[in-house]
Amino acid sequence: MAFECTCCGECCMRIMIKNEGKQYVEQLRQEQAERNKKGPVYYLTPVEERAFWLYEWEMEGYKESAKMLGLKIGFNPVRAIYDELGKTWMVLSWSLDSDKCPFVDDKFRCRVYQERSLVCHSFPVNVKLFAQLAGGSRQIDDPLGIRCPVVPREKFNKSLKAFAEEYGDAFRAAYESYVTELTFMRAINSQIARFPMRVKVHSGPIPQDRKNVQPAIAYLTGLGVLPKGFEKDLVKFASSEAERLIKQLKAGEPYQILR
Numbered sequence: 001m002a003f004e005c006t007c008c009g010e011c012c013m014r015i016m017i018k019n020e021g022k023q024y025v026e027q028l029r030q031e032q033a034e035r036n037k038k039g040p041v042y043y044l045t046p047v048e049e050r051a052f053w054l055y056e057w058e059m060e061g062y063k064e065s066a067k068m069l070g071l072k073i074g075f076n077p078v079r080a081i082y083d084e085l086g087k088t089w090m091v092l093s094w095s096l097d098s099d100k101c102p103f104v105d106d107k108f109r110c111r112v113y114q115e116r117s118l119v120c121h122s123f124p125v126n127v128k129l130f131a132q133l134a135g136g137s138r139q140i141d142d143p144l145g146i147r148c149p150v151v152p153r154e155k156f157n158k159s160l161k162a163f164a165e166e167y168g169d170a171f172r173a174a175y176e177s178y179v180t181e182l183t184f185m186r187a188i189n190s191q192i193a194r195f196p197m198r199v200k201v202h203s204g205p206i207p208q209d210r211k212n213v214q215p216a217i218a219y220l221t222g223l224g225v226l227p228k229g230f231e232k233d234l235v236k237f238a239s240s241e242a243e244r245l246i247k248q249l250k251a252g253e254p255y256q257i258l259r
């Protein structure tokens with residue numbers, strides 16, 4: 001690994017976006033306000049009240065762990081699509097609703113280390129790295145977590161192979177997270193397009209209705225739009241895709257980032 005974690009707790013104790021600095025928060029707020037004017041994916045919780053994103057199955061896993069450990073836990077819905085037919089928000093990603101993660105112990109260690117979310121697992125590698133690479137960008141200027149005091153503040157001027165070797169598991173988890181996001185959105189879009197009579201996706205200004213807010217996969221599986229076990233297949237696919245990329249990088253073969 002390219003850095004030694006000192007267990008300062010920063011990445012688990014102050015997890016809300018409000019800690020990232022006024023300029024960043026304002027920029028994100030404006031971007032999301034623009035998106036909320038047209039959809040079809042809307043942001044339901046203000047930037048300041050959000051932490052890192054979690055997929056539905058990760059949220060469910062955290063709920064289970066909190067129950068077993070006797071901890072209080074809460075979530076906010078983040079990105080969501082509105083189904084006009086069912087008058088329901090289908091939530092694609094969630095956030096913890098606290099600034100301190102409930103799983104961090106008093107020595108700043110993670111109590112669910114083996115089951116932590118992909119975002120936690122990939123820290124300090126920024127998942128956006130892959131979106132930028134896939135988009136053909138040459139300006140990879142933010143490949144690492146921004147508030148860790150010991151992560152080197154380097155620009156991304158190395159080969160992907162060198163980066164993968166330095167950041168090991170975190171690199172792999174970041175790629176898995178990128179693949180999950182990409183595949184998840186594609187599957188949802190294509191499945192909804194195949195079942196237009198069951199779900200009608202709203203676009204245009206954000207609907208004011210907030211009565212029904214449901215996890216997207218559970219909702220769409222219930223309607224028969226997504227197959228049962230969808231998330232398990234998705235996780236398996238992301239993991240095998242990461243395996244492929246790492247193998248190719250290690251062997252010095254030409255590699256392909258999923259687009």
Ligand code: SF4
Nearest residue numbers: 012101103104110120
């Ligand atoms: S789940 Fe674990 S690694 Fe992730 S923020 Fe909480 S304590 Fe930190």
Ligand code: SF4
Nearest residue numbers: 005006008009011148
């Ligand atoms: S911010 Fe960096 S040094 Fe501090 S606990 Fe997180 S990874 Fe370790």
